[in-house]
Amino acid sequence: MQAEPVQPPIRASAVIRNIKQLVTVAQQPIEGASGALQVLNNAALAVYHGRIVWIGPDNEAEPLFLSTRQDGITIVDAQGAVVTPGFVDSHTHLVFAGQRAEEFHLRRAGVSYAELLAQGKGILTTVEATRKADAETLLALAQRRLHLMRDHGTTTVEIKSGYGLDRINEEACLHIINNLKALEERTSSSVPQQVRVVPTFLAAHVLPPEYRERRADYLDLVVEELLPSFVGLAHFCDVFCEAEAFTVEECRRILRRARDLGYRLKIHADQLSPSGGARLAAELGATSADHLDHASDEDLKALRDAGVVATLLPGCSYTLRSPYPSARRLLDLGLTVALATDCNPGTSYCENMQMMIGLAMAEMDMSLEEALTAATINGAKALALEEEIGSIEIGKRCELALWQLEDYREIGYHFGVNLVQSTLTLL
Ligand SMILES: [Zn+2]
The missing domain is CATH 2.30.40.10 (Urease, subunit C, domain 1)
Known part of the structure; x- marks a missing residue:
């Protein structure tokens, strides 16, 4: 024997x-x-x-x-x-002050986004409120949102700057994100529940009002001054490539410089119109291209071939009452699809990834298995962290x-x- x-x-x-x-x-x-x-x-x-x-x-x-x-x-x-x-929420704008409930209800009553902008509402409302708030308040607000995320199952959160839009306020927001990161790395309770925080620099979110007549100066500021001095404060550089925000050429200039400085890249791409953002993400080898509501099949194939993760944000379609992008179309084309909240006060005020899974299943033709994969390992891929997290x-x-x-x-x-x-x- x-x-x-x-x-x-x-x-x-x-x-x-x-x-x-x-x-x-x-x-x-x-x-x-x-x-x-x-x-x-x-x-x-x-x-x-x-x-x-x-x-x-x-x-x-x-x-x-x-x-x-x-x-x-x-x-x-x-x-x-x-x-x-734990969920990997790979796209959020957690550091902000104020809220835009009035705008949400006006939009539901039929007021268009252009009309809202003309009334001085929209994203610039948040820029103004964020610039006015002190760092302690911003940190406390962001931490409360982060803990809501954790309580709903999220263990990794990417957080973008982008409501400061000048040297002092963008730097302050990046410091807040890094302070949150440090706070979350320290465990206080007997059951450790840290949240991993990944910082992203998003100066090209919208043109700040004081640069309305000096567009080129803002781009110079971002490319020549801010990007080099924020190395080490952010892992990613992101841009909003859209007619209302920044052109493909402007985004290319920012992202090339960022890449040379060692940032990884993300793009808000083809959300409101076919902006060319997805093509740019493929061209530059971005880690992810996010939104993609108006991306063509050719754009999507370019993303797939370049290994760019496609991140879908159903909370925006819910809030804007716009058609949901078809996740099925992306999956059938062979893309790696991630889901994230896009938590922000204007177009998706939601900290809960379970809600995104529900919307993806109800409105975007995803199975539960596809949606859970998109909310975990594919979210990790959208942050280039798939060797560390996202699966057991x-x-x-x-x-x-x-x-x-x-x-x-x-x-x-x-x-x-x-x-x-x-x-x-x-x-
Ligand atoms: Zn966003």
Whole structure:
């Protein structure tokens, strides 16, 4: 009779047990997992120094970890929760003051965006309010929104500047985003729930009013002064490529300079009209092109061939009452599709990624599996973080959402309430 081979103990600092359903969204096959999202029932996972080192059946965790008498091992009881990767919200404008509820209701009453602008409303209202607010207020407002996101299952948030639009205020907003990042990296509670923050510089959001007659001067300021001095404060540089904002040529100039300085690139592309933004994203090798409501099939194929992630933002269609872009069309063309909130006070005031999944399923022809993939691993791809986060796999960071559900397929079905019980990020 052959002796049982002795399995060498795996070093772990924490083991999460009693997971009813582990929805891994793994990109590589996991033993015992099934379906498009690689789901394991009655599972456990182990973590060492913040990285997942083992995934398997709960009943195998006991002998593997507890009998090896490892010192300082933390056991987390998931109490039968469904567990998914934390959401990766790859497009938000969280740092702002004021709100635009009046504008929202006027638009519903039939007042056009051009009329609103003529009345001095729209994005410039937010620029004015943000410039007037002090840094403490802006930080507190952004942190409250960030914690709402976390409470709805998000563990990574990209945050753009773009309501400062001059040296002092853009720099202040980027510092606030970086301060938020530092605050979130410090854990205070016994259940660690940090949110990872990714800063983006978006000076080319709209032309600031004081530059109305001096457009070229604003571009010079962004390209020659702001981009070089903000290296290290932002990972990404983003532009709003649209008739109401900046032309393809202007965006190309900004993004080329940004790329040379080491920023990664994003573009608000083809949202309100066929602006040429998607083509530019493909040409420059941007990490993502976002919105894409008016992108042609040729534009989309160019994005696909250049490996640019297509980020869809259904909250804008909801708020603007405009037709939803068809995610099905993008998926059929073979694009990598991400979903994000675009949380901002004008066109999508929503912190909740569960809502985006619901809208994507109801209005954009996505299956739950496609929408969950778009909200996790594909969001990570839209931030070039797919090696670190976005799925539950060996070697990745342990950044999870715990759900009060019997089955993950209740997501989108049981709607309008928060189904996430907590997030969990183990370091
Ligand atoms: Zn946006």
